[in-house]
Amino acid sequence: MSGGRGIRFPLLVAGLASLVAGLFFLSLAVGQVWIDPLSAFSGGSAADRLILAEIRLPRALLGLMVGAILGLSGAVLQGLLRNPLAEPGLLGVSASASLGAVLAIHGGLVAVHAYALPLSALIGALLSVLLLQALVGRSGEILTLILAGVALTSLAGALTSLVLNLSPNPFAAMEIVFWMLGSLTDRSMVHVGLAGPFIVVGAVLLLLTGRALEALSLGQEVARSLGIRMGRTRALAVLGTALGVGAATAVSGAIGFVGLIVPHLLRPLVGHRPGRLLPVSALGGAAFLLAADLLVRVILPGRDLKLGVVxxxxxxxxxxxxxxSLKRRAA
Amino acid sequence: MCRPAVSLLAAVLLALSGAGASAGELAGVAGTSGEVGSPPLRVVSMNLCTDQLALLLAAPGQLRALSHLASDESVSVLSARARALPRNHGLAEEILRLDPDLVIAGTYTTRATVNLLRRLGLRVAEFAPARNFADIRENLTRMGALLHREAQARALTEAFDRELARLSADKGGARRPVLGSYAANSYTTGGGTLEAEIVTAAGFRHLGTELGLSGATRLPLESLIVANPDYVMSWRRWTATPARSGEILTHPALQKWFGPERRLWSDDRYWICGAPFTVEAVTALAAAVPGDGS
Known part of the structure; x- marks a missing residue:
């Protein structure tokens, strides 16, 4: 509310946005060979133009969108569950979405319709969020939440491995690493088209929870007296996470920790206001994932280091x- | 030539040193080592490549069981013939129950099982995968000696060499286009491999060899486009079942850069194992590209 923070917030957004823009540009330029995106489109070789348009642009776009939705959903889940450890990767949402995607591919649903892939991953994510809510209830107890997340992650991971091991395709077992650790290598515009719409809708739903989360940070009673409908907020958060994280995981595998780190780093900068945390977490998540994906390419070029490793x-x-630090605060 | 004797000796030594080996087992081992002169009659193979070599050479009734992969038509050239035989899954229990007098295994598969079988006093012969045509000849000859089918092995080796000589005579002095292999998960193969030898014999230069790669390595799509080989070859069957791994082969960038006339599709079964039928892979690949007229 203070004036100082009001000035800082637009500055913070502008700073993060330019960081994302810079990383996006680098993401186009860095790869097996350095290509200057500006000059390549005006007069580079045909190979350079093709590599830029069909290999690096989809990779950068996915890095942007996937990072943004992971950061955003982390911020929303942390606000909603009032729990600093909530994050789609840690809670098993990503792993469940992976399972859904794997089932769609190896069950042959994708052959029927391409959108079966994001839809199936979305259903996996949705089921896991609902299950978590049922398990944890309104108590929001940290221990229960984390343990439920651990159980869900290992169950979904085991089932994913099982499906891939049962596949008649000898290469399927090598996919296990992709689905568990995630990667943006050699994705195409097809994947951007598959996941993009779902991620955008998911992000809109998640951003709509901002006002309610703000009120909720003052306590449930206060929120209710301010006219916040908890049922609606919860539905928006659950649906938004399922749509966004589900579609993101369907094309990039389960990428962890983005939704955990980014909101934490940015929270002090927005004066601990959950409403403001949402847009900056989206930007921060995009910057974080684009940077991690650049690291993947710089550290071990040609070895397909998985994004989740970084x-x-x-x-x-x-x-x-x-x-x-949580323990210290409790003590 | 002396490898079977060495591995037999190793098996005997291992059995002798085995703490749990009983007197009866030792006697059995001594008995088999004394019978080197007579052909093995209950042979079990537990590796796809040795399965197929054994099938080509063995006398009727000499084989007791083959690996389950041998009858899988997506990987085995001789699946129809293999289906008549019982299959094993490379587990020590099922191999023991078959009471073999010779077990044939690959050097890379089921190490634990091979060691256990040796400890229990079975005669196990191991075959390294063929990395070139010379290895194929050597493996054939060795398999022939193990099964006491030297004449058949010699006939197959000679036919193999005849076919190869005929193929290399066809491809004289033409411009040799570059061919790169591209498999699921963006894998390509480097030099010093059976693939490189097949590709070269079919009249191409091998991309993996020219790039200085070794073994099976990931080649990012960007690098493939920059390297720009004349042809990109993939294997058909591994992409027949849906999997994310195969998506890379239909990547828009790959399809735009390499038109259908520059994409070749091979039958994986002939490429997995080095065997006399490897020559079919060479023939099919050489025939896939319209002659050297241009």
């Missing part, structure tokens, strides 16, 4: 630090 190497120590 996000976990950064994210897991952060998670441990977060647990420690």
């Amino acid at each position: 996000t976990a190497i950064i994210g897991a120590p952060f998670f441990l630090w977060l647990l420690l």
Whole structure:
């Protein structure tokens, strides 16, 4: 509410937006060979133009969209469950979406209609969020939530492995790593078209929860007295997460920790206001994932290092630090 | 040539040193080692490639069982013939129950099983996968010696060499186009492999060899487009069943850059194992491209 924060917020948004734009540009330029996107479109070789338009542009677009929806859903889930450890990857939502996608591909549904892939992943994500809500209830107890997430993640992971091991295709078993750790390598515009619409709708639904989350941060009673309908907020968050994370996972695999780290880093910068945290978390998530995907290409070019490896190497120590600081606060 | 004897010796030594081996088992081992002169009559193979070599060479009734892959028509050239025989899944229990006097395995498959079978005193011969045509000849000859079917092995080797000589005579002095293989999950194969040898014998230059790659390696799509081989070859059957791994083969960038006339599709079954039928892979690949007229 203070004036100082009001000035800082637009600055923060502008800063993050330009960071995302810069990383997006780098994402187009960096790969097996350096291609300058500006000059390539005006007069580069045909190979350069094709690589830019059909390989790097979809990769950068997916990095942007997937990162944004993961950061955003992390912020919404943390606000809704009033739990700092809530995040789609940690709660098993991503893993369940992976299972849905794998079932759609190997069950032959994708052959019937291409949209079966994001839809099936979406259903996987939706079921997991509903299951989590039923398990945790309104208590929002950290331990129950995390344990339920662990159980869901390993169950969905095991079933994913099972489906892939049963596949008659000898290459299917090699996919397990992709579905568990995620990657944006060699995706195409087809994937952007498949996931894009769902991610955009999911993001809109999630952003609509902003006002309610703001009120909720003052306590459930206050929120109710302010006329916030909890049922509607919860439905928006659940549907938005399922749509967005489901579609993102369907094309990029389960990428963890983005939704955990980004809201935490940005929360102090927006004065702990959940409503403002949402748009900046989306931008921050996009920047984080684009940067991680650049690292993947720079550290081990040509070896297809999985994106989830990088996000976990950064994210897991952060998670441990977060647990420690929570414990300290409780003590 | 001396490999069977060495592996037999190793088996005997292992059995002798095995703590759990009983006197009866030792006697049995001694008995088999004394019978090297007579052909094995209950042979079990547990590797797709040794399955097919054994099928080509064995006398009727000499084979007891083959691996389950041998009768899988998507990977085995001889699936129809293999289906007449019982199948095993490379588990020590089922192999023991078959009471074989010779077990044939690949060097890369089911290490634990092979070691256990040796400990239990079975005679196990291991075959390394063929990396070139010379390996194919050597494996054929060795399999012939193991099964006491030297004449058949010699006949197959000679036919194999005749076919190869005929094929190389067809491809004299023409411009050799570059061919790169591209498989599911963006995999290509480097030099020093059976694939490189087949591709070269079919009259192409091999992309993986020219790029200095080795073994099976991931080749990012970008690199494939930059390397720009004349032809991109993929295997048909591995993409027949739906999987995310195969999506890369229909990537828009790949399809725009390499038109249908530059994409070749091979029958995987002839490429998996080095065997006399490897020559079919060479023939089919050489025939896939319109002659060297241009």
